[in-house]
Amino acid sequence: MTTDKVISGILFDKDGTLLDYVRSWVPVNYEVARIAANGDEELSRTLLRACGMDPETGHVLPDSLLAAGNTVEIATGMVAAGAPYTVEGLTIKLDGLFANSADYAVPVTDLGAFFADLHAKGYRLGVASSDNERSIRETAKRFGFENYLHYVAGYDSGFGTKPQPGMVFGFCAATGLAPHQVAVVGDNNHDLHMGRSAGAGMTVAVLTGTGSPASLAEASDYCLNDITELESVLR
Known part of the structure; x- marks a missing residue:
């Protein structure tokens, strides 16, 4: 300093x-995983874990993808964990969701x-x-x-x-x-x-x-x- x-x-x-973060983004993270998994609940939980969030408690690990990653990084992590999209296609979907999330932010x-x-x-x-x-x-x-x-x-x-x-x-x-x-x-x-x-x-x-x-x-x-x-x- x-x-x-x-x-x-x-x-x-x-x-x-x-x-x-908890009040604004944990609900969004569940929706991110649901979208990336095309509604498959088990896959959704897998994607959340892969990106640093416990799907049961909502706890997000410090410096994990969901804590600190940009949209491309999150999309890349989810595709690597099994999301049935290309990184580019999922990035577009998530960017739209994130832009609208301001309406629910705290x-x-x-x-x-x-x-x-x-x-x-x-x-x-x-x-x-x-x-x-x-x-x-x-x-x-x-x-x-x-x-x-x-x-x-x-x-x-x-x-x-x-x-x-x-x-x-x-x-x-x-x-x-x-x-x-x-x-x-x-x-x-x-x-x-x-x-x-x-x-x-x-x-x-x-x-x-x-x-x-x-x-x-x-x-x-x-x-x-x-x-x-x-x-x-x-x-």
Whole structure:
């Protein structure tokens, strides 16, 4: 962590960071597996296990495909585990489902007010997600923070995928900031490793996703209960 530089920009993950992962995505994961299995219940359970989720309890393993993977990676994992699709065909189906999932998402706080406050304090703000860009924008629109974003990047936006550093570099290009002026905030190691590999000034983990203090400790400068505690470490 660079302690002698002021943080001027914040790049957030979406799922598990801005949105409560369990309440927002566990129901979607069941639907993902049902679609990928063409309604075959036994195969659906197999696909969930292959991608890191216990079909009985709904528990998702930290840094598993369903916790951190992008759509292509999830589709690839499910096809390898027996889903009767091509990766391309399943990716198209899942991207459509994910884009519509914003209608059912549960935010961890009043995101409109949260982003408005940070924007008023002069921070440059962005969202970088392993979800598709359309889904991010639909989420921002639904929860009233789209006008406070200086940058949006999904896995399909052309900046590469996590944990590669490209999304951070794209944020810097869009805002005029250097990486050491940026805090990266996320709920899993893909987010934190992206920040570290880009030379971000701060990596902040939150516990509203699939990670735990133990799983997130090595790559994070701070580990918070949720994003509402963020300003305490930015100061």
